[in-house]
Amino acid sequence: MAKTILAVDDSASMRQMVKLTLSTAGYQVVEAADGREALAKAKSGVFNMVLTDLNMPNMDGLTLIRELRTLASYRGIPIVFLTTESGTDKKAEAKAAGATAWIVKPFQQDQLLGLVRKIIGA
Amino acid sequence: MAVTGTETFEALTLGLGGEIFAIDANSVHEILDIVPQTEVPGAPPLVGHLINVRGKVVPLADLRIRFGMERTPPTIDTRVVVVEILLDDEPTVVGLLADKVHEVTSIAGASIEDTPDIGMRWNPDLIKGIGKRGDDFIVIPDIVRIFTTH
Amino acid sequence: MTGADPGQVFREEAAELLADLESALLHLEQNPTDREPLDTAFRALHTIKGSGSMFGFEAAASFTHHLESAFDRMRKGELAATTAMIGIALAAKDHIRILIDDPASADTAVGDGILARLADQSGSAAVSAPLHGERDDEESRATWRVRFRLAPDALERGTNPLLLLDELRGLGEAEIVALTDDVPPLEELDPTRCHIGWELILTTSHPRSTIEDVFIFVIDETELTIEPVSATSEPGAEQEPVPAEMPVPVPAMVAGPAVPKAEPMPEKGRAQPAANSIRVPAERLDDLMDQVGELVIAHARLKQLIADSVDLQIKSVTEEIERLSNGLRDITMGIRMVPVDSLFGRFRRLVRDLSQELGKDVLLTMSGEETELDKTMIERLNDPLVHIIRNSLDHGLEPAAERVAAGKAPQGRIHLSARHAGTRVLMTIRDDGRGLDRERIRAKAEEQELIPPGAKLSDAELFQLIFHPGFSTARALTSVSGRGIGMDVVKRTIDGLRGTIEVSSLPGGGTEITLGLPLTLAIIDGLLVRVGQGRYVIPLFAVEECVELPADVERRHANRNFLNIRGALVPFLRLRDSFAVRHPPDPYQKIVIISSGDKRVGLVVDQVLGDHQTVIKSMSKLHADVANFSGATILGDGSVALILDIAQIVAAGQTQELRREAC
Numbered sequence: 050m051a052k053t054i055l056a057v058d059d060s061a062s063m064r065q066m067v068k069l070t071l072s073t074a075g076y077q078v079v080e081a082a083d084g085r086e087a088l089a090k091a092k093s094g095v096f097n098m099v100l101t102d103l104n105m106p107n108m109d110g111l112t113l114i115r116e117l118r119t120l121a122s123y124r125g126i127p128i129v130f131l132t133t134e135s136g137t138d139k140k141a142e143a144k145a146a147g148a149t150a151w152i153v154k155p156f157q158q159d160q161l162l163g164l165v166r167k168i169i170g171a
Numbered sequence: 172m173a174v175t176g177t178e179t180f181e182a183l184t185l186g187l188g189g190e191i192f193a194i195d196a197n198s199v200h201e202i203l204d205i206v207p208q209t210e211v212p213g214a215p216p217l218v219g220h221l222i223n224v225r226g227k228v229v230p231l232a233d234l235r236i237r238f239g240m241e242r243t244p245p246t247i248d249t250r251v252v253v254v255e256i257l258l259d260d261e262p263t264v265v266g267l268l269a270d271k272v273h274e275v276t277s278i279a280g281a282s283i284e285d286t287p288d289i290g291m292r293w294n295p296d297l298i299k300g301i302g303k304r305g306d307d308f309i310v311i312p313d314i315v316r317i318f319t320t321h
Numbered sequence: 322m323t324g325a326d327p328g329q330v331f332r333e334e335a336a337e338l339l340a341d342l343e344s345a346l347l348h349l350e351q352n353p354t355d356r357e358p359l360d361t362a363f364r365a366l367h368t369i370k371g372s373g374s375m376f377g378f379e380a381a382a383s384f385t386h387h388l389e390s391a392f393d394r395m396r397k398g399e400l401a402a403t404t405a406m407i408g409i410a411l412a413a414k415d416h417i418r419i420l421i422d423d424p425a426s427a428d429t430a431v432g433d434g435i436l437a438r439l440a441d442q443s444g445s446a447a448v449s450a451p452l453h454g455e456r457d458d459e460e461s462r463a464t465w466r467v468r469f470r471l472a473p474d475a476l477e478r479g480t481n482p483l484l485l486l487d488e489l490r491g492l493g494e495a496e497i498v499a500l501t502d503d504v505p506p507l508e509e510l511d512p513t514r515c516h517i518g519w520e521l522i523l524t525t526s527h528p529r530s531t532i533e534d535v536f537i538f539v540i541d542e543t544e545l546t547i548e549p550v551s552a553t554s555e556p557g558a559e560q561e562p563v564p565a566e567m568p569v570p571v572p573a574m575v576a577g578p579a580v581p582k583a584e585p586m587p588e589k590g591r592a593q594p595a596a597n598s599i600r601v602p603a604e605r606l607d608d609l610m611d612q613v614g615e616l617v618i619a620h621a622r623l624k625q626l627i628a629d630s631v632d633l634q635i636k637s638v639t640e641e642i643e644r645l646s647n648g649l650r651d652i653t654m655g656i657r658m659v660p661v662d663s664l665f666g667r668f669r670r671l672v673r674d675l676s677q678e679l680g681k682d683v684l685l686t687m688s689g690e691e692t693e694l695d696k697t698m699i700e701r702l703n704d705p706l707v708h709i710i711r712n713s714l715d716h717g718l719e720p721a722a723e724r725v726a727a728g729k730a731p732q733g734r735i736h737l738s739a740r741h742a743g744t745r746v747l748m749t750i751r752d753d754g755r756g757l758d759r760e761r762i763r764a765k766a767e768e769q770e771l772i773p774p775g776a777k778l779s780d781a782e783l784f785q786l787i788f789h790p791g792f793s794t795a796r797a798l799t800s801v802s803g804r805g806i807g808m809d810v811v812k813r814t815i816d817g818l819r820g821t822i823e824v825s826s827l828p829g830g831g832t833e834i835t836l837g838l839p840l841t842l843a844i845i846d847g848l849l850v851r852v853g854q855g856r857y858v859i860p861l862f863a864v865e866e867c868v869e870l871p872a873d874v875e876r877r878h879a880n881r882n883f884l885n886i887r888g889a890l891v892p893f894l895r896l897r898d899s900f901a902v903r904h905p906p907d908p909y910q911k912i913v914i915i916s917s918g919d920k921r922v923g924l925v926v927d928q929v930l931g932d933h934q935t936v937i938k939s940m941s942k943l944h945a946d947v948a949n950f951s952g953a954t955i956l957g958d959g960s961v962a963l964i965l966d967i968a969q970i971v972a973a974g975q976t977q978e979l980r981r982e983a984c
Contacts, residue, residue: 062328066375098479118477124513127479149479150538155331157371170484209961210855211947212900218943221953221961226615228938228953228961263942318943 052169053077053094057087057101057113058131067100070158071165084108088116091123098169099123100152102131103139111139111146118147127168182278184309185252185269188240193302193311196275198254200264205249217318222266224253231266237297237317246270256314265318278302278309296320331376333600335421338365340666342414347669350407359402362410363392369417380427381420387436388413391443400443409438411670462493462526466550470500470518472542477513480539486519488535493525522550603696606657613653614844614936616646618955621935625957650844657697658840661739661748662690664699668710672735675714682721683714683733692739694746698818698838702748705811709750709834710735712807717754717832727829729753745862746838753831757824762786782920784824788812816968819845819860819951821917837862845937845954847964849930850913853902858933858954858964859924863915867929870910884912884923893923899949899970917971924970937964948973 054076056067061082068078079094081087085108087101099117103110110130117123127149132139140151152164182193201224208220208231217237218230231251235242248271255264297317302309342365345358352358366389373382388410394400413435419427467489471482489495500518504510523532532547533540620642627635665687676683694702718724718733725731736751759780766772766786786792790809815822821837839845839862847858848867868886870893883890893912896902912923935954940947951966 062376124477125479127481144541147478155372155375157375167484167488168479169481170487207960209953209963211944211950211963212855212902213949214944214947218941221963223955223959223961226618226955228941228955230941230943232943258942261942265941265943 051075051077052097053079054165055079055081055087055091055094055096055099055101057081057084057099057105057110059083059102059105063102063131066158067161070161074162074165075171076165084110084113084116087113091117092120095122096126098165099126099128100131100165101128103143111142114143114146114148129164129168179277181275182309182311183252183275184273184304185250185267186271186273187269188235188238188243190238190240191273191307191309192234192269193278193309194252194254194267194314198256198314200253200255202272203251203253203266205245205251218265222251224264224266227264229253229264229266231268232318233268234312234317235268243270248272254314256318258315258318263318276304278304278311328376328378331372331378332421334372335369335381336418338369339414339418341365343411343670344666346407346410346414347673349402350404353402359392359395363389363396366392369421373421378421378424380424381417384413384420384432384436385417387439388417391439394443403442406442409435409442413439461528462524464522464524464550465529465532466520466546466548467523467532468500468518468520468544468546469536470503470544471515471539473514473516475515475539475542482515482517482519485535485539486521489521489523489532492527492531492535493523495521495523497521518544606653606696609653610657613646613650617650617844617934617936620646621957622959654695654840654844657695658693659696659699660690661692661694661699661746664694664702664706665690665737665739667703668706668737671707671710672714675711679714680720681714681718681733682731683718683735685735685737687737689739692741692746694739694838695840701814701818702836702838705814705836706737706750708807708811713750713752713754713832717752717756719755741840742837746840748836748838749833750836751831751833756828756830756832757784757787757826759783759828765792781823781825784826787824788822816951816966819966821968844934845952845964846932846934847954848913849933849956849962850911850924850926851928851930852896852900852926853904855900855902856930856956856960856962857896857926858935858962859913859915860964860967861932863917863967865914865916865921868912868914868923870912870925886914889921891921891923893925894970895925896970897925897927899973915967915971917967920971922971924965 054071056064056071056078057080058064058067059082064080064082068080071078079090079096081090083105084101087099088108091099101110101113108116114128114130117126117128128147129150129152130139130143130148131154132143132151133154143151150164150168152161181196183196183199184191184193186192203222203224206222206224208222210220211218211230214220214230217234218232220231221228222231223229233242250269250272251266252269252272253264253266255262257263297313297320299311299313302311342362345361345365349355349358349362366385370382370385370389373379373385391400391406392410395402395406400406416427416432416435420432469485471480475482486497490497498520500520501516503518504516510516525532529547533545536543536545620639623639624643627639630636669685672683672685713735714733718735719727719729721731724733734753737749738751739746739748741747762783763772763778766783766789767774769789769792771786771789771792772778788808788811792808812822815836815838819839823835823837824832825835826832839860845858846861848861848864850857850859868884871884882893882895884893885891891914897904897906907927910925910927911929912925913929914921914923916922933956935956937952937954939952940950944950948969949966950963951969952964953961954964956962
């Protein structure tokens with residue numbers, strides 16, 4: 050059974066890139082454009098990992114992470130957030146909210162793949 | 172001789188030099204009471220002064236100059252109508268002096284007609300059309316031309 | 322990610338990277354063994370390739386890939402940074418720019434040509450160096466004891482210790498033992514808590530940092546020790562904790578290399594010297610500046626309104642506001658300041674290319690590149706400076722043979738410099754070429770009827786004539802500098818920046834052009850004066866002093882207007898005449914002595930009201946043709962005052978004077 054990833058970002062091109070990279074490597078990817086949509090999909094689906102941007106309309110990434118961690122089914126699920134080089138202050142906040150790991154934008158496709166493999170395996 | 176063809180549009184009517192003019196309501200930003208003016212030496216007489224509109228420096232235009240009207244001193248009814256128009260595709264803010272501001276009203280296309288009685292004492296190039304509202308004739312000036320031609 | 326178009330963000334980033342790349346290449350050309358520009362060039366190419374493919378710029382990414390490989394080989398010393406290579410890289414940089422900015426117009430033949438030359442120079446086909454991971458080679462294997470204990474809630478946060486162990490196993494040979502001493506009895510066991518620790522003996526050729534990297538996401542909460550041991554150690558053998566092995570949060574324990582920054586990527590795209598900078602759209606800075614400007618005006622109004630008040634509290638608060646708004650203004654202006662180097666740097670390439678094209682050996686030097694200027698000004702100075710430099714190269718600097726015959730070194734020199742001088746920035750462009758030909762300029766000016774024949778002009782006045790439209794004494798119009806349309810546009814641009822431009826030159830000794838520029842376009846220090854009933858602002862930088870107009874001079878109205886100031890004759894101009902003021906003049910008029918270029922002129926006003934710092938509002942399009950004024954400002958009482966355009970007023974006065982002289 051292929052592992053499933055929920056990819057959350059308000060940038061369509063970003064979601065597209067993530068989907069392309071990960072699905073080619075054998076993961077299943079479900080997209081959401083903001084925190085609210087993501088939470089809804091998370092509640093109605095089963096994911097091995099959540100990948101989210103922090104800066105989004107309708108519910109930002111930090112709130113999403115906190116909300117997910119209140120759900121029993123999402124305790125223990127790795128949540129990875131996107132951050133920029135200058136956003137180091139967000140890392141502490143995100144970790145406090147319950148995030149597992151992060152990836153720094155801009156990133157290359159192989160970097161994303163390497164990270165996902167590290168977090169949830171192949 | 173008259174220019175016809177425009178459809179109904181919302182216009183702000185104002186009185187100037189004894190005539191009633193109609194300005195496209197969409198271009199009007201605000202209406203101010205008369206404010207202190209600063210003369211600009213060397214500027215064309217049409218825009219010979221500057222005024223302060225909430226922190227922005229805006230030219231004040233006296234259309235009476237273009238229409239050869241007598242320039243009577245301001246009264247208690249005098250207002251400045253601040254409009255934004257496109258000159259060479261650039262949005263430009265300018266204040267239009269008005270003896271009195273009437274109201275916003277629809278000028279219907281049908282009422283824009285030939286009016287030989289008025290007698291074109293002004294350059295017809297500067298006028299888009301003449302409308303009628305009740306017994307009054309309303310002049311629809313071509314604002315852009317007024318500012319771009321000499 | 323905000324709603325910004327990612328492609329646009331990439332394009333902006335790429336533009337900066339390409340500029341860095343070009344700088345680095347030019348520097349490398351002069352210093353082929355220098356490591357730093359080589360690394361910079363490689364990093365720029367690496368990032369463009371990586372981000373390019375991420376944002377859909379496939380053609381740019383795959384083209385850049387070859388360059389990146391070549392530069393990687395150069396970094397490793399497998400390839401030399403020859404002039405030919407630099408030339409190819411520069412051409413490639415131009416092509417990459419096209420592939421990013423306007424891919425549809427890119428000429429694949431050009432691209433292929435560059436790659437072919439590259440392949441030639443590199444010998445064999447470029448091989449991309451492995452980006453991460455090191456080779457496992459026998460010589461550098463070491464054995465480590467790695468012991469870690471995750472935070473109790475690590476599992477709830479999605480950390481999977483098994484994957485960490487797998488990753489460690491992937492680095493070499495590992496023997497792993499679980500540390501179960503913390504596992505509570507079954508009744509107390511919480512399966513969601515991580516009670517188990519692990520210890521491994523790992524033999525690997527990877528450096529310690531790679532082992533640490535495995536733990537990057539959990540390092541803050543994890544007890545981790547990594548220490549070298551002999552290969553015969555066994556995991557779990559040590560029962561007694563030796564001080565060096567005390568499980569203590571990582572930063573204190575991991576000796577040697579500093580704890581790595583917790584970045585998942587082994588290589589960062591681009592190391593920026595300013596680590597904590599953010600990108601802000603320029604419009605946002607303009608908005609900020611506008612708001613700050615409004616604040617300055619509002620404060621001025623407040624100050625005026627309470628001027629007569631005796632309420633100490635209000636006055637004190639108003640002063641506080643003044644302090645704060647001035648501080649805010651200074652900070653905001655500071656944000657927009659950018660070192661002139663970003664401008665000067667572009668010219669290295671220009672001079673290199675032009676000197677090659679013209680077959681002249683020219684050295685470009687610069688000083689004061691760290692001097693800062695408002696960002697918008699920097700942009701607008703580009704074209705004028707390009708033109709001035711082109712002129713120098715084309716007309717000013719002689720070919721080597723002629724230079725030698727004149728006793729000069731064969732290599733021509735152009736020097737750019739910038740420095741602060743009071744509230745202005747002075748920028749000079751100096752060449753050591755032929756200098757300006759006074760006779761030719763005079764002849765041309767007389768021919769164009771700019772000056773009456775036989776008029777006596779100082780050098781400075783003569784040289785200012787070159788800024789007239791259509792004036793060009795170039796014997797041959799070359800493709801490089803084109804027609805003499807340039808200099809008047811240069812002057813107009815500089816005028817538009819409220820700047821000044823002066824020329825000095827020695828026959829055979831070269832030419833120096835000096836630009837005087839305000840620090841910022843937004844705020845001005847001015848002298849407020851009254852002429853008739855109108856108030857005007859004179860830019861303070863131009864003001865030298867204020868004197869009274871002597872009564873006897875006043876009487877001789879129609880004649881030449883000159884004033885004797887400490888032995889020097891200074892012409893004056895009555896602003897009431899320039900502005901057609903009908904209001905009767907004040908009994909005791911004042912003269913504000915200003916300097917414009919090297920001319921000093923007195924401006925006669927009715928009253929000097931004091932100095933006044935204010936935000937400049939640009940003139941409306943409807944007043945674009947009004948000479949004499951460069952902008953407007955709002956005074957403390959809410960009324961509008963016009964700002965005098967010194968250069969224009971003085972020039973208008975000059976023309977009047979010259980005409981009178983000619984009569």
